[in-house]
Every structure is written in structure tokens, then in C-alpha cells.
Amino acid sequence: MSKPLIGVVLGAILGAIDGLTAWFTPAARDQLGGIVIGSTLKGIIAGVAIGFFAKRFHSLPIGILFGLLVGALLAYLTALMQGGYYFEIILPGTMVGLIVGFATQKYGKTPATANS
């Protein structure tokens, strides 16, 4: 599995889980579908960005740092749209970035370099 694909799959799964937790908030249950789709998309975007970064740069600390930043940025934008719950949205979002950053550096095929 390529690094961007790992990023997409992991980002989508964690994003979906993130969205599904809205079910525990009765006021948000009516919009659960939209929340899950939005959250999954957010995870996929983060996964693609982090995955392509991992394909280009092979460094675990830098990959994790990049994941943290991307996760935090996307979560911050989401919190801005929500108009609140900054801590509750940004912290898990950052964590998702960290996980995807770690996973894409650690796993997945690195493209072979051609000797020309």
C-alpha cells in the first residue's frame, strides 16, 4: 500500500469515528450524516496531504510534526465554522494528524529511486 493511500484510509477511518461521536450529543443527532461526511472528508484531506508529504520526506519526527500541524489546522478551521468547542475539536483533530503522520512514515511502500 502506498503512503498516500495509507494516509487516506487511516484519515477516513479516524475522521468517520470522529464524526460518529456526534451521536452521543442528542442535539446533533439530526445532522449526524452531514457531520460524518464532513469529518470523513476532513480526515481524507489530512490523509492525502500527510501521505504525499511522507512520500517526499522520509523522517519520522518531521512527518509527525507535519501531521500535527495539518491536523491542527484543519481542526481549527472546523472549529471556526462551528463557532465554538475549540478545545474539543482541535485536540482530537491534532491527534488524528499525529497518528496519520506516524503511520505514513512508518508504513507503506517507498517509491524506488531509479539509478540513471
Next chain:
Amino acid sequence: MKWLSDDKLNYLRTIVGNPDFSSTKYAFIKELARGGMGTVYLAEDRELNRLVAIKVLNTPEITEDLRNRMVREAQIIARLEHPGIVPVHDVGVLADGRVFYAMKFVRGSRLDEYATQNASVRDRLRKFQAVCDAVAFAHAHGVIHRDLKPQNIMIGSFGEVLVLDWGVAKILRNPVSSEADTLLLPVAETKNEKARLVVDTSHGTIIGTRDYMSPEQARGETNQLDERADVYSLGAVLYFLLTNRPPSEARPRSINPKVSKPAEAICLKAMSREIGSRYFGASELSTDIGRLLDAEPVSAYRESAIEKVSRWVSKNRFLVLLVLAYLLMRIFFVFTSRP
């Protein structure tokens, strides 16, 4: 007349027994080890100014045929250029007609000594894999060792692994009779060659070390021996590394419960009494050891679903911890952020 003291007599006895290197470029330093077939001496190469180990056959009478055969076979061993095989630098003849080999003088400890120095199982397996790779290289060149044991494996000062004592190796690809293919010149400095067994039987000659010898080798079926005889010995070496004891009927896990089931399965497969049930060669065994070290499934052991999951979790411990931390955080926020 003045009588010589016992000390002086002993000294004279010793130097009289030492080989005469005066016709060679080597300067005798001391005896390193004496075995049933040959003696290893530490010497200095005066031209290159380096220490070498020189093995001289104990046999007093050497025929022209035997000498030629030993030189030819020395050339074959010298061709086994591998970081895990002790290199032969030179072959020559002493003033008394005895043929000698000069080889790298290896500093370090023997594998059995290394194992008693509290080396971790992982480190032991890494060293063992290096041994398998060296033996696999020899197998690929048509040579089987026939006397693999911890005492014939050296761990160098920098962690390098060297397989020694190819003296009873057999060249599989030579069409001449198997006994003629036996390399008669040991190139090792082992200290417990007393354990080596050389017995003539009606089937052939039993050569090797009892504890580490394959059943077919122990029966003297010299013509039947192939790479899988070495695989058995490698399994026995692995048994020793896992248990710190020479091989016995007891399963490794019954001696050391910390041995994992796949590690035990690899050991027992290599040591199978049925030749056909063993690994086909040292290379295949090395692959399984590599998979064991990488926490991947090994061919010798069929794991249950629970073991598969457990192995995956163990291999990806950090990722699993991260995901668990994330899920716990989500649960925490679910219950603390309710309006």
C-alpha cells in the same frame, strides 16, 4: 653432569613439539588449541606484519596424493569469500612435509561463551541468522560444513559472526566418492575438539559432534548427507541459543518458557529427524528467522487468529497506543462536553 630442571624439560618438550615455520614467512608465537586432527598456532606473518592462525595437521606422514588433495580443497574453501566465513590466507608446506593453512586470527568469543554473557534472545537470533547466511553461502557453492556447533562459531570484537572449522566439510558437487570429498584440514581454533567424533562404520565415516550431528550423519550415511544435515546442526545450535543447553529430547519451551512458540517451531523443524521435514537449506531457515525477528508469520508455525492479532498488536504497539489514546480522548470529550 648437571641435571635439567623439570621446568626446563617441559619447555624443551614443548618447543620440540612445535612446528618448524623457518621455511615460511611466519613466526611461531604460541599454540592456541589442539584437536584430534590438527593443532592451531598463533603466528606472525612477517611480510604483512599481522597475526594469523595456522592450522597444521597432526598426521605425521603425508602422502603426495593427500597433500595435493588438501591443497585443492584449501583452494575451494578459500573461494568461500563471505564475511561470515573465516578466510584462508595461505596454504603451504612445512620443512617436515606437513601441509598448513594460514587463516585470519579471530579475536572475540565463541558463540557458547557469547550466549552465557546474558545476550538477549533477539541478539542471539540476529547472530544465528548471520550464521545461517554464511552457511547458506557455502551451500550455494556446493559445500556443507558437517560440524556446526556453538564452539565453531566466533563472535568478533565488533559483533561480526564467523563460522570456523571447515575441516570436515564436504564438497557436494564433486563427482568423486564422498570420502574423497572430505576436507581433511580443519581451519579452526576450537578448544573442545574432544567432543568431535570420527568413527569408521560399515556405511561410512561418522564425522561431527554428537550433540549437534544429524541422525543420518550419526548413522554414518555419508553418501546421504546434503545441506539438510547442516540444517539439523543449525537447529541444534538454535536450540542451544534458546535454552543455553546442548540439544536434548526436551522441547526448548519446557527448558526456557520465555521461548516463543514460533521460535520453538523453527528449531524443531530444523531438527526434525525426518530429512524431508526439515528446511531445505540454511537460506530457508534464515528467512524464517528473519520473519521471526520482524514479527511476521513463520513457515514453521501455523498461528491461531488470536495469535495473529496479538503479533500484529505487538509489532505495531505504538500505533495501537496512539489510536487507543485517541479513542479514549473522544470518549472523554463525549461525556464531558455535553450541554
